[in-house]
Amino acid sequence: MKPSYLTEEAISSFIAAAFVEDIGPGDYSSLSSIPDGKRGQAKLIIKDDGIIAGVELAVRIFKTFDPNLEVELFVKDGDKVKYGDIGLVVKGLSASILSSERLVLNCMQRMSGIATLTHRLTEKILHTKARLMDTRKTTPNFRLMEKWAVHIGGGVNHRFALYDMVMLKDNHVDFAGGIRQAIEACKSYLNQNNLDLKIEVETRTLDEVAEVIEVGGVDFIMLDNMDYTTMRKAVEMVGDNYKTEASGGITEETLVPVAECGIDFISMGVLTHSVSSLDISLKAF
Template sequence: MKPAYLTESAVQAFIKSAFQEDIGPGDYSSLASIPKGKQGKAQLLIKGEGIIAGIELAEKIFKMYDPSLKVELLIKDGDPVQYGDIGLTVQGSSASILSSERLVLNCMQRMSGIATITHRLTEKILHTKARLMDTRKTTPNFRLMEKWAVHIGGGVNHRFALYDMVMLKDNHVDFAGGIKPAITQTKAYLKEHDLDLKIEVETRNLGEVAEVIEVGGVDFIMLDNMDYETMRKAVAMIGDQFKTEASGGITEDTLVPVAECGVDFISMGALTHSVQSMDISLKAF
């Protein structure tokens, strides 16, 4: 099942905006050099190894630019790929293929890189109950695709934006005057504005964990930058009262020990902000 944020209108709006950025008034290289009416065929070549993402998006990009293009998908999102695989073929106006090529590749290369690392890290913690989550540390105007890639790679999407969940982080707590006023004021605001949103509170030590438990009325407790011993104690204190999320500087090397502390979720900004794109190209044949 696709995430709720992945609506057709949102995807179409992204593609339209991206084309405006890349093509503007016209792809003059193609318009100038390719004879009008020239037909061609190209294939998407995989030149890396990992999990493919963005195949479905690629078809939408080609079709939005030129509905007459014929696209054949040879693999699907989430499939493992290796060097030499062919992802799709596209046939039709040569100029249309060239004009839409770069947007397809830019999206697929980055999305596949994200899906690949998400899949690899998710596999490392399958022996625990922890689930790997993304964050809002995404590329401006490309969040939709980056979170889609995490989903394709087997990860869990955290809140999509500031409007679909309340997360009271350290600065919120400090500016609000403490954990208790931050929570009570938040609950009052949500009630006043008839908003049904989950609430998560970031904690930095066991004292703050205890305070959140005492105040109650939240859904998640974030355990931020805690060492393994402190995190295990926090998980034991919380029990089944709230879901737990480990966060803060977690790397591939520390991921497994953190998961083994018993947390429900682990959020990693690196899934989207520190990714090596997969090498993919489009070649005429």
């Protein structure tokens, strides 16, 4: 099942904007060198081991640029791939293949890198109830695809943006004058504006966790930068009343101990903000 943010309008708008950025008034390299009507074919070659992502998007990109391009798929989103695998073959006007090549590769390489990392880290915590979750630390104008890649890799998408969930972080709390003030002001605002949104509150100490529990009316409690002992105590305090999220400086090395604290979700910005792309190329044959 696709995430709700993957609407036809959102995907189409992304592709249209990306083509404007990359092609502008014309792909003069292809237009000037390829004879009119020249047909060809190219294969997508996987040059890394990992999890492939962006396959469905690649078909959309090719078909958006030229509906007459034929795309034969040999893999699907979420499949494990290895060096030398062929992901797809595209056939049609040679100029159309070349004009859409870079956008396809840029998306698939980065999305596959994200899906591969997400999958690897998710596998490490399968023995716990914790689920790996992304953040808003994404590339401007590419969030849609980066979060899609996390989903394909087996991770959980956190809020998509500032408008689909309330997260009262440390700065919100400090500017509001405290946790109680921030929560009460938030609930009042949502009620006055007829907004039905989940509320998450970031906590930094056990005292702050206790205060959130006392005020109530929230859905998630974030445990930020807590050591393992403090986090376990916080999870015990929260119990089944709210979902808990661990956040802040969590690495691949500390992921498993954090998960074993009994946390519900673990958010890691590294999934999207500093991932290595999978090596993929498109070659004519």
